[in-house]
Amino acid sequence: MRTVIVGDIHGCYDELLELLEKVELRPDDLLIGVGDLVDRGPAPGEVVGLFRERPNSVAVMGNHERKHVRGIFSYAQEITRLQLGDRYAETVDWMRTLPYHFENEHVRVVHAALIPGIPPADQKEEILCGSTSGERELAALFPGGHWHDHYTDAKPVVFGHHVTGREPLIRDGRVFGLDTGACHGWNLTALCVPGFTVHSVAARADHWSIAKRRWQLPVLKTKPWRDLTWPELAGTIERFSSATDPATRGWLESVEEWAADLRASFPALTDAAYELADGLTADELRRHPAAKYLFQARDGRLDQATLAKRCPTPRKTAELAAALGLVVTEPPD
Numbered sequence: 001m002r003t004v005i006v007g008d009i010h011g012c013y014d015e016l017l018e019l020l021e022k023v024e025l026r027p028d029d030l031l032i033g034v035g036d037l038v039d040r041g042p043a044p045g046e047v048v049g050l051f052r053e054r055p056n057s058v059a060v061m062g063n064h065e066r067k068h069v070r071g072i073f074s075y076a077q078e079i080t081r082l083q084l085g086d087r088y089a090e091t092v093d094w095m096r097t098l099p100y101h102f103e104n105e106h107v108r109v110v111h112a113a114l115i116p117g118i119p120p121a122d123q124k125e126e127i128l129c130g131s132t133s134g135e136r137e138l139a140a141l142f143p144g145g146h147w148h149d150h151y152t153d154a155k156p157v158v159f160g161h162h163v164t165g166r167e168p169l170i171r172d173g174r175v176f177g178l179d180t181g182a183c184h185g186w187n188l189t190a191l192c193v194p195g196f197t198v199h200s201v202a203a204r205a206d207h208w209s210i211a212k213r214r215w216q217l218p219v220l221k222t223k224p225w226r227d228l229t230w231p232e233l234a235g236t237i238e239r240f241s242s243a244t245d246p247a248t249r250g251w252l253e254s255v256e257e258w259a260a261d262l263r264a265s266f267p268a269l270t271d272a273a274y275e276l277a278d279g280l281t282a283d284e285l286r287r288h289p290a291a292k293y294l295f296q297a298r299d300g301r302l303d304q305a306t307l308a309k310r311c312p313t314p315r316k317t318a319e320l321a322a323a324l325g326l327v328v329t330e331p332p333d
């Protein structure tokens with residue numbers, strides 16, 4: 001029985017299958033993923049499925065899993081959420097159960113790092129998995145160097161997290177960095193112990209570059225456009241302004257137009273409020289859904305600036321417009 005440890009897989013399922021074939025993985029071999037099973041690559045669900053369904057398999061918590069567990073959504077996590085669809089919530093529940101380190105008689109495995117000389121069980125999760133705060137702490141502890149430069153514990157340590165290049169980082173037969181950038185089109189690497197042999201397969205594509213383009217429009221469509229404030233809305237459009245795909249560009253332009261139309265409706269809304277306030281009795285004003293604006297209009301105190309302040313989002317603007325009996329444009333589908 002061997003222990004087969006695989007570096008950051010990041011949804012590269014075809015490469016994982018090829019690698020496991022190459023090492024001739026047997027059912028009684030223990031398979032360990034160093035973490036970052038998901039994000040950036042094409043098939044996170046399949047990778048997770050393999051680790052969950054195969055007996056003798058362990059996945060260590062990576063900083064990418066931890067982001068999902070903590071609900072921290074950057075673009076890569078938004079893509080994974082869409083890729084997993086209905087299975088997303090349940091997959092994240094599984095991620096919650098992942099250990100932050102693994103150890104047997106041959107090796108210890110962590111996703112990102114550990115402080116030499118301290119047992120993994122006594123270390124901070126942030127450091128083990130390489131979260132942003134853990135990285136900061138490590139950088140302060142080892143300025144200008146790496147934690148593993150100082151690793152002299154007897155038991156070999158295996159990790160991923162930092163891409164070491166196309167080749168793994170191997171030092172003194174005791175330090176094994178296995179992230180060889182599979183999701184960036186480089187290699188997926190495994191270490192087999194107790195022989196400590198290293199095996200790699202070439203990635204089939206620069207998966208992350210492809211995913212970034214391919215999922216742009218679907219991710220954009222999941223943004224809560226109606227509930228973003230005007231500055232947030234402009235900022236979101238700005239963040240995607242380098243999109244080159246014509247469908248994405250076209251869609252962003254129609255969102256921009258929709259937002260501009262809504263904001264251009266403030267004078268018309270103000271006018272409508274004055275007109276309505278003129279024709280209604282005090283009692284009717286009180287019962288009106290736009291009562292507070294109508295009372296201000298009746299007293300001549302409603303101006304566009306006040307109205308704009310009360311309409312910080314598209315939804316608020318559309319709701320007021322509807323209350324005042326005006327039709328405003330709908331956002332693009």
Ligand SMILES: [Mn+2]
Binds near residue numbers: 008036160161
């Ligand atoms: Mn990674």
